[in-house]
Amino acid sequence: MIEYRNLRVALLGAGSVGSQVASLLLEHRDELANRVGAGLDLVGVAVRDMDAARDADIPKELLTTDAESLILGSDIVVELIGGLEPARTHILNAINSGADVITANKALLATHGPELFEAAGQVGAQLYYEAAVGGAIPIIRPLRDSLAGDRVQRILGIVNGTTNFILDLMDREGESLEQALKTAQDLGYAEADPTADVEGYDAAQKAAILASLAFHSTVPLESVYREGITGITHEQVVKARRAGFVIKLLAICERLTGPEGQDGVSVRVHPALIPDAHPLAAVHGANNAVFLEAEAAGNLMFYGAGAGGIETASAVLGDVVSAARRHVAGGPGVAESAHANLPVLPIDAVTTRYQITLAVLDRPGVLATIATEFSEHGVSVEAVEQHAAEVRPGAASTATLVIGTHEATESSLAATVAALKASDVVSSVESVLRVEGL
Template sequence: MNEYRDLRVALLGCGSVGAQVARLIIEHGDELAARIGARLTLSGIAVRDTTAKRDVDLPQELFTSDAERLVQGSDIVIELMGGIEPAKTLILQALQGGADVVTANKALIAAHGPELAEAAEQVGAQLSYEASVAAAIPILRPLRESLAGDHITRVMGIVNGSTNYILDRMDRFGDSSEDAMRVASELGYLEADPTLDVEGYDAAQKATILASIAFHTEVPVDAVYREGIANITLEQIETAKQAGYVIKLLAIAERITSADGEHGVSARVYPALIRRDHPLAAVYGGKNAVFVEAEAAGELMFYGAGAGGAETASAVLGDVVSAARRHVVGGPGIAGSLHAGLTILPVGEVNTSYQVMLEVQDQPGVLARIAGILAEHGVSAASVKQSIADGAHERASLVIGTHIGRESDLAAMVDSLRASDLVHEVTSVLRLEGNE
């Protein structure tokens, strides 16, 4: 057996992911040592309550409540506490002490990623966070390294498993929104505060991280346009199904050009219609997937588990092995280079198409007048379908699919439809994505 030098690994946090990371480091010790050329030695696990019960049986002497002290003298620090503080301060202390840092903390990276990356770069340390987006799926490394010679044009991800589970139940089992939410909650898919998932905040954090890495540009999380799935109805899903679509909550990061010719970046989260034969349409249940379009590579998709203790731990360990190899053989830390500095353009500048459902007066000439409203905004219809005519109430239901246009024009068109005396109600407005 080879004699390997030891690398001191400090683990901060021991929830479902942390416990699995500790287990893998211990159980796979020999195999990891052979791959790295050094042995990962767990020097301690910092937790608030050192006597709490864990998912995995771990040596009690590893636990400490003194995270600051544990960080000192570590070669690699794994931060799995979540939240902003004390995680951020501990990560900065670790980096300043020369340690490489691996984290799965999407909230922290979305809020302070550039600051932490700069701190790492200043001391030549490595900061990596593959597990912060889509858990087990290798997506940040492929975006950063495999596609480094290409020009990424769009990243479109199903990056929140809870909302995908809810939408998938509605689509495949005909659950109402309320029933699907209840089942998701019972199965532990939803956080204690479900608005983080349902209103798209979680997906927006991931959109920030994906956009920053794909486009080498700092994209603050509050620059991400965001709509959640709280108002998606079973009727919308059924109508989509009949037309050959499925509704998915998408996090989109895209290079776009504004109306006045400025090249920039858009980052946004909203539920959208996707054609049934699009690879993202076959992402069922709580699974995640990220669809990437690049100038030369064309269309790529990365699919897998978007949550789970062991699954997330796999991504964390991949980063740990990368950092450990660097300790053995030298070389630079990964620099989260933001050299491009593209402008972040507002959602109004995005090109998309709309599917609008509305109830109109069932009278002669109504279609021509609706078409006139579209034309006023420079919007052209790709399809108009009169789905139900209710003679008794003199109402008709229309489903209008538009050609691709500018979001600001499409939104203004919907406002005009709402204001028209012909229109009783606009019952649904959804964007179509992945269609061009």
């Protein structure tokens, strides 16, 4: 039945994902051969330390520390080392030696994507990266192929499992940010140094990748606006829930019209309030989901495990099979393209709704003073809620105001907040949160 020669697959890295990829390639050998129409030979696994402990067993004789030799002569190279170097050099070497490349390396793609895609395009090689965003969730292929005839307007993504796990614990178990982070670390959902996750760096890389693909444009990582979750308090989460919202760390990619009327996109990562009936509000634990609005298709959502060795290995293997089928079928594949070339607009160009919580002096005329600050800066107030005044002996009594705005620009909102901070009647600006998904 199968007449095509076996294809040589090289694996770089044998961490939690790599060892599962090796194990599945060996275990499902016959089934994969049937699906591809050619056998897939795992010819070697490049590692730094031959004796390190692995999540899944890999036959000793496949291990090597010589990645360079392994790459030469392979048909398909799977890069699962992570980080910028030597991953970048290995991938360029693989492409130039005529191999197709599969990678899950979001940092590398967000930083050096255009260079890698150009190198691949020049020799007609393919670069697959389904596992770089959303772990096991098919999102790259639907964006690249299924929606290729549509126009994506907006993506709201929960693309970092660690922060979703933490925010979900704060919401559902009443934990503080510190407690929830500790729990996440104890359970292996967060690393000892959690900066990349909690400060939104990981999500920003994924946002850059999604936006490049959805908008057919180059989106440099530096152009992604980024705020993490370290400013989020348990009190904010509780108040949000009471008001019918959930706080999620969102990666947002949207088409926008810039201040001079030019077409552009906004790509940003920040915590936001979303209504509790929104499909993203039901994404619990370390799961990921990408909610997408397209001109013709309407609203779509893709949901699943955003991380995990074996789950991510599934996405990697899907790419291996795609690459292998292309070898068997022949012909170059589909090249990436940034033909639309939309500029990434600064965060100041974004309009969204806000919820602002203020501690104010509890005396007549305060609300009028505050309302004037909003209107003078061009921010329209949609709703005001006043909470019980707190009376402390010897101190002026204060009240809490929660103000919801209509759509406003970041810059006018920032000017409003600055004015409020300087105002005599405002004791403190307790929180400023964006509202998405209405």
